[in-house]
Amino acid sequence: MADVFVLNPPVVQDFCRSARWAARSRGRVQRHPDWLLTAVAVLEEAGFTVDFLDGPVLNLELQEVLSALKKSRPNLVVLHTTTPSIDSDLSYASLAKELLPDCQTVAVGPHVTAEPDDTLKRANGTLDVVIRGEYDYTLRELAQLASSGWAIWKLSEIEGISYLDQANKLVHTSSRPYLEVNSLPFPSWQHIDPKWYRDAGKRFPFITLISGRGCFGRCTFCRDVPLMEGKKLRMRDPTLVVDEIEYDFSLFPYLREVMFETDTFTASPKHVEGVCKEILERNLKVTWSCNCRTDVDLKLLPLMKRAGCRMLMVGFEFGTQEALDAVRKGTTLEQSVRLAKEAERLGFTVHGCFMFGAPGENMESALKTIEFAKSLPMDTVQFSGICAYPGTEIYQQARQNGSLVPETWREWVDENWEQVTVLDYPGLNKEEIDQLIDRGLREFYLRPSQMIRMAIGIRTQDDLRRKLYGFKMFIQG
Numbered sequence: 001m002a003d004v005f006v007l008n009p010p011v012v013q014d015f016c017r018s019a020r021w022a023a024r025s026r027g028r029v030q031r032h033p034d035w036l037l038t039a040v041a042v043l044e045e046a047g048f049t050v051d052f053l054d055g056p057v058l059n060l061e062l063q064e065v066l067s068a069l070k071k072s073r074p075n076l077v078v079l080h081t082t083t084p085s086i087d088s089d090l091s092y093a094s095l096a097k098e099l100l101p102d103c104q105t106v107a108v109g110p111h112v113t114a115e116p117d118d119t120l121k122r123a124n125g126t127l128d129v130v131i132r133g134e135y136d137y138t139l140r141e142l143a144q145l146a147s148s149g150w151a152i153w154k155l156s157e158i159e160g161i162s163y164l165d166q167a168n169k170l171v172h173t174s175s176r177p178y179l180e181v182n183s184l185p186f187p188s189w190q191h192i193d194p195k196w197y198r199d200a201g202k203r204f205p206f207i208t209l210i211s212g213r214g215c216f217g218r219c220t221f222c223r224d225v226p227l228m229e230g231k232k233l234r235m236r237d238p239t240l241v242v243d244e245i246e247y248d249f250s251l252f253p254y255l256r257e258v259m260f261e262t263d264t265f266t267a268s269p270k271h272v273e274g275v276c277k278e279i280l281e282r283n284l285k286v287t288w289s290c291n292c293r294t295d296v297d298l299k300l301l302p303l304m305k306r307a308g309c310r311m312l313m314v315g316f317e318f319g320t321q322e323a324l325d326a327v328r329k330g331t332t333l334e335q336s337v338r339l340a341k342e343a344e345r346l347g348f349t350v351h352g353c354f355m356f357g358a359p360g361e362n363m364e365s366a367l368k369t370i371e372f373a374k375s376l377p378m379d380t381v382q383f384s385g386i387c388a389y390p391g392t393e394i395y396q397q398a399r400q401n402g403s404l405v406p407e408t409w410r411e412w413v414d415e416n417w418e419q420v421t422v423l424d425y426p427g428l429n430k431e432e433i434d435q436l437i438d439r440g441l442r443e444f445y446l447r448p449s450q451m452i453r454m455a456i457g458i459r460t461q462d463d464l465r466r467k468l469y470g471f472k473m474f475i476q477g
Contacts, residue, residue: 001072001073001074002072003048003049003075003146004043004078004139004146005068005072005074005077005096006036006050006051006052006080007052007055007078008036008054009056009065009079009089010056010059010062011088012024012417013056014056014059015056016029017033017080017082018031018032018033018034018035020224021384023419023420024416024419026382026419027199028198029199030056030196030197030198031208032192032207032208033080033192034187034210034261035228036052036080037187037189037191038184038185038186038187038210039135039136040187040191041185041186041187042136042137042184043143046144048140051072052192053065054196057196057197058196062095065092065095066095066099069095069096070099070100073100075103075147075150076142076143076146077096077105077106078106078108078139079092079106079108080108080109081107081109081111081112081119082109082110083389084410084411086111086112086119086409090107090122090123093105093127094124103146104128104129104146105123106129106142107131108135110224110227110389112131113130113131113227113228113391114391115391116162116170117170120162120163128150129162130161130162131161132160132162132175133230134213134228134229136184138159138161142158152165155173156171158173159175159176160173160174160175178213178214178229178230178234180234181212181234181235181236182237186244186248189207189248189251194206201311201313201351201380202311203256203257205252205256206255206257207248207255207259208258208259209248209258209262210262211241211262211275212233212234212235212262212267212271213230213234214232214233214234216231217231217264217293217328217329217330218330219327219328219329220327221327221388221392223391224263226391227391229263233268235262235268236271237274238271238278241278242275242278242282245258245284245288246282257310258287259288259289260291262290264293265291266291266300269297269300272300272304277303277307280307285308287308287310288307288308288309289309289311289312289313290309292313293315293331294315294332294339295330295331298338298339298342301342301346301348302346305346305348311350312339312349312350312351313351313353314340314350314351315353316352316353316354316372316373317331317355318355318358318369319365319368319369319370319372319373320365320372322365323360323369326358326361327358327386337376340376340378344377350378350379350380351381352373352378352380352382353381354373354382355383355384355385356369356383356384356386357385357421357423357425357428359394360425361428362427363427363428363432366433367436369383370439370443370444373440374443374444374447379454381440381441381444383436383437383440384419385419385434385437386423387419388404388423398422403423403424403425404424405421405430420434421433421437
């Protein structure tokens with residue numbers, strides 16, 4: 001038996017819940033449930049016993065989840081949710097109530113943060129609480145309430161939640177202040193095996209690490225920062241970050257890479273410098289990669305390289321300044337060029353992230369993004385349509401101007417649960433954006449020069465396996 005049962009609900013095979021785009025990705029990527037397992041660690045630190053299931057990664061069937069629930073018999077059931085899977089996710093709240101009538105059910109994640117009213121109405125009485133935003137300490141308070149005697153009237157004392165009161169009226173308590181990131185424990189990785197998670201771009205097996213929350217950026221398409229983390233940059237103490245690296249390797253000595261999933265690891269030069277110097281001072285031989293904006297201080301790159309940084313996941317986004325400005329990216333094309341050239345000079349692997357669908361874009365400007373991507377010295381790329389998730393600024397704009405395509409949450413993915421364009425503009429319609437994604441990938445990867453570049457980058461059997469896996473997914477897509 002456990003006090004709390006935390007479920008990443010299964011949806012369909014290869015569905016990735018923890019990524020910024022909840023879907024079956026073209027590369028069939030799976031990302032570690034770092035946020036969830038940090039919250040689990042908070043609960044365990046407070047003395048609660050927790051059972052955790054990563055349903056999509058294990059491709060669990062319904063009966064397997066019910067069997068685990070029945071064995072666990074928790075006071076509190078916590079469900080991670082996403083936009084396209086919300087109805088499927090909420091069905092597990094209903095099943096939990098049927099199986100364990102006395103348990104309490106809670107939903108977390110960006111979707112329910114943006115849509116608490118709609119979520120509670122859809123749940124039709126089977127969901128007790130929606131947690132808005134950061135849920136680490138809110139869950140702890142709810143677990144304490146569930147273990148001491150649940151009472152609806154006591155919920156009003158807990159910040160950052162939404163629920164239906166005894167009169168079936170929607171109640172939203174005051175928002176919770178952003179937590180102190182240095183107070184968080186390391187994720188409870190013992191609930192998973194890193195070998196369950198694959199990404200053709202990462203050395204296998206790898207693990208993710210979040211070194212801070214929040215961002216100074218104002219990108220209109222960003223979901224997790226404004227909804228979950230807040231726009232105040234909160235970076236963890238570099239000593240704690242490197243302590244976590246050592247902790248991860250003590251648990252899993254076979255790890256081959258750490259991926260800093262911090263939304264923008266390079267947002268604070270002081271933080272980057274501190275982490276790198278701490279790695280070097282401890283003489284750690286660790287390989288790592290990170291997310292990176294194009295306005296990174298280029299003077300940091302040599303230090304990052306010495307400290308073991310292998311790959312930069314760079315948000316170039318667009319190939320025209322007009323598109324960058326339209327989504328308030330706060331960067332320039334010149335910065336993109338300088339970063340790509342300096343990263344190549346220093347020997348980094350560069351993965352470029354590009355999008356189509358900025359307000360005001362047309363076919364001519366979108367094609368410039370493809371040409372811009374081809375002009376940069378990069379190893380791999382991804383192209384996607386902007387995914388206007390509820391709660392983002394671009395979602396509100398799209399609803400107001402009629403450019404939002406989906407009529408139901410399920411339509412945030414296609415019939416195969418894969419990424420799909422959700423925007424349709426007079427100058428660039430949905431079908432054209434979908435075609436541009438495939439065109440961009442073909443034009444980038446099928447150039448002889450790019451094939452040679454990628455072949456030269458194969459230095460080990462692991463490199464070969466990753467490239468073959470990525471090529472297989474590319475062909476299947």
